[in-house]
Amino acid sequence: MREEDSNWFARWEEELPSPKELTPLSQTLITPNLAIAFDIQNPNTPNPKISPLVHTLSSAEFDSNSAELGGMAGSSGVGDEPARTQKRPRLVWTPQLHKRFVDAVAQLGIKNAVPKTIMQLMSVDGLTRENVASHLQKYRLYLKRMQGFSNSGSVSGTGVDPATDHLFASSPVPAHFLHPGRGNSDHYMPFVPVAAVVGHAPQLQQQYRHFGSLPSVQFEVPFLPRQSQQPAQRMGTSVHSSSSHVLPSYVEELESATAANGRKVLTLFPNGDD
DNA sequence: ATTCTAATAT
DNA sequence: AATATTAGAA
Numbered sequence: 001m002r003e004e005d006s007n008w009f010a011r012w013e014e015e016l017p018s019p020k021e022l023t024p025l026s027q028t029l030i031t032p033n034l035a036i037a038f039d040i041q042n043p044n045t046p047n048p049k050i051s052p053l054v055h056t057l058s059s060a061e062f063d064s065n066s067a068e069l070g071g072m073a074g075s076s077g078v079g080d081e082p083a084r085t086q087k088r089p090r091l092v093w094t095p096q097l098h099k100r101f102v103d104a105v106a107q108l109g110i111k112n113a114v115p116k117t118i119m120q121l122m123s124v125d126g127l128t129r130e131n132v133a134s135h136l137q138k139y140r141l142y143l144k145r146m147q148g149f150s151n152s153g154s155v156s157g158t159g160v161d162p163a164t165d166h167l168f169a170s171s172p173v174p175a176h177f178l179h180p181g182r183g184n185s186d187h188y189m190p191f192v193p194v195a196a197v198v199g200h201a202p203q204l205q206q207q208y209r210h211f212g213s214l215p216s217v218q219f220e221v222p223f224l225p226r227q228s229q230q231p232a233q234r235m236g237t238s239v240h241s242s243s244s245h246v247l248p249s250y251v252e253e254l255e256s257a258t259a260a261n262g263r264k265v266l267t268l269f270p271n272g273d274d
Numbered sequence: 275a276t277t278c279t280a281a282t283a284t
Numbered sequence: 285a286a287t288a289t290t291a292g293a294a
Contacts, residue, residue: 092286114277116276136279137281138287
């Protein structure tokens with residue numbers, strides 16, 4: 001029903017940095033496996049030498065869930081081009097992405113932490129307001145549930161065990177969230193407490209449980225932080241006019257995969273300071 | 275008219 | 285369980 005989503009990824013290609021602009025950070029660790037894995041879905045990739053990733057998404061391989069009974073076996077043959085009705089793959093909230101989310105919420109303060117604002121602060125391309133809204137809902141749930149115990153923010157010990165709230169527990173919860181107390185209700189934490197890092201090591205395996213089953217190779221394609229994109233729209237509850245509008249720069253990584261169900265999954269995760 | 279949020283659906 | 289979609293409120 002949403003018409004805006006019809007071409008969200010059609011724009012991916014446009015935003016692609018030219019090959020030389022790519023940060024040599026983790027330049028293409030794409031394994032043949034994955035490349036092939038995706039190519040089979042879309043064999044007619046025109047220009048694989050520049051951005052194999054884009055084709056992963058920008059192409060029309062949305063056979064959707066038509067789920068032909070016993071139909072579609074291998075490659076192509078289905079020259080579909082519905083263009084509309086394209087179903088956006090489920091967003092996977094990786095710990096990195098979630099961290100960005102939490103940071104954004106923290107800086108905005110409870111009052112301003114609404115989906116639209118959060119989304120803007122996060123500044124992750126491809127991320128929609130609804131994505132954030134949905135996540136926010138659950139996050140609030142988590143906070144509420146976690147406030148039951150006045151202690152234990154994120155780490156093992158007393159409180160919530162990561163196994164239960166693996167994702168949410170993977171990121172430290174800003175203190176003022178746990179203490180609905182008043183005083184300075186709004187405003188942000190300058191930095192994420194270093195103490196937060198402690199005790200996370202063992203959990204890492206938990207957090208990445210998804211990837212444990214996936215091919216261990218996650219290719220990384222550096223993307224430009226989306227900066228000069230949105231015309232700084234006017235919103236009622238204007239965010240602080242301070243200098244920093246957006247969280248620290250990052251490199252966006254993205255992956256499209258197929259879950260056990262056969263459902264497509266989109267994973268975009270920022271990588272700023274982790 | 276837009277966006278939030280709780281409820282509900284997949 | 286995790287994320288999406290809807291419905292009604294703000």
